[in-house]
Amino acid sequence: MSWSSRLAALLPGTVARDTGGTEPDPRFTFANERTFLAWSRTALALVVAGLGIVQLLPPFPRVPAGRHLLGVPLIALGAVLAVVAYTEWVRNQHALRRGEPLPQSIMPWILAATITGMAVISAIVLLISALG
Amino acid sequence: MTTPQAPWPAGGPQRGHEQDEAGDDPEEIAGLARERTSLAWTRTAISFAALGGVVLKANVLTGLIILAVVPVIWHLGRVTRGSVTGTSLSVIGPRRLFIIAVTIAAVALLCLIVAIFGQAVPGALR
Numbered sequence: 001m002s003w004s005s006r007l008a009a010l011l012p013g014t015v016a017r018d019t020g021g022t023e024p025d026p027r028f029t030f031a032n033e034r035t036f037l038a039w040s041r042t043a044l045a046l047v048v049a050g051l052g053i054v055q056l057l058p059p060f061p062r063v064p065a066g067r068h069l070l071g072v073p074l075i076a077l078g079a080v081l082a083v084v085a086y087t088e089w090v091r092n093q094h095a096l097r098r099g100e101p102l103p104q105s106i107m108p109w110i111l112a113a114t115i116t117g118m119a120v121i122s123a124i125v126l127l128i129s130a131l132g
Numbered sequence: 133m134t135t136p137q138a139p140w141p142a143g144g145p146q147r148g149h150e151q152d153e154a155g156d157d158p159e160e161i162a163g164l165a166r167e168r169t170s171l172a173w174t175r176t177a178i179s180f181a182a183l184g185g186v187v188l189k190a191n192v193l194t195g196l197i198i199l200a201v202v203p204v205i206w207h208l209g210r211v212t213r214g215s216v217t218g219t220s221l222s223v224i225g226p227r228r229l230f231i232i233a234v235t236i237a238a239v240a241l242l243c244l245i246v247a248i249f250g251q252a253v254p255g256a257l258r
Contacts, residue, residue, distance in 0.1 A: 082236035
C-alpha cells in the first residue's frame with residue numbers, strides 16, 4: 001500500500017464509510033474512545049510540562065540552552081502522540097469491527113523511550129550546570 | 133433512574149435477554165461505559181483549560197486561543213452525554229477524534245513557537 005492511500009485510509013470520512021465486519025458493541029467503541037482521550041490528555045500534559053520548563057524554570061548556570069533542550073522535545077512529542085493516538089484509534093476500531101485481535105500499540109514504547117531520553121538529557125544538563 | 137437510550141440501531145448487545153443478575157443488563161453497562169466516556173471528555177476539556185492557563189502566562193493571545201478551544205472540545209463530547217441518539221457511533225466518532233488530534237497537534241506547534249520565540253519569565257519558579 002502506498003503512503004498516500006495509507007494516509008487516505010486514516011481520514012475520518014474514509015473511516016466512517018468502513019462497512020467491513022459488524023458494528024461493534026458500543027461498550028468497546030466507548031472504551032476505544034476513552035483510550036484515545038487518555039492519550040490525548042497525556043499529549044497535552046507533555047505540552048504543559050515542556051512549556052513550563054521553558055517558561056517558568058530559572059535558567060541553568062553554564063547551560064544557556066538547557067531549558068529549551070528539555071522543553072522543546074517534550075512539546076514536539078505531545079504533537080506526535082496526539083496524531084499517533086488517532087491512528088491507533090482507527091486501527092483498533094478496524095479490528096473491533098472485524099472481531100480481530102487488537103493490534104500491538106507502539107505508543108507505550110514511544111512514551112517510554114522519550115521519558116528515558118529526557119531523563120538522560122536532564123541528568124547531563126544538571127551535571128554540567130553543577131560541575132562545569 | 134432512566135437508562136440512557138442506546139445509540140446503536142442494531143447489531144449491538146443482544147436485546148431481549150432477560151436480566152440474569154442485578155446490574156448485568158447490557159444497556160445499563162453500556163450506560164456506565166457512556167458515562168465514563170463522558171467524564172473522559174470532560175477531563176480532556178479541563179486539560180485544554182489547564183494548558184490555556186499555563187500559556188496565558190507566557191503569551192496572552194495564544195493562551196486565549198487555547199482557552200477558546202475548550203468549549204468546542206466539551207461540545208464534541210456531547211454524543212456521550214446522550215443528547216444525540218439514534219446515530220451510529222462509528223459514523224460520528226472518527227470526525228470528532230480527528231478534530232481532537234489535529235487540534236492538539238496545532239496547539240503543540242503554537243506552544244513550540246511560544247517556547248522558542250516567546251519571552252521567558254526568568255525564574256518564575258525560583
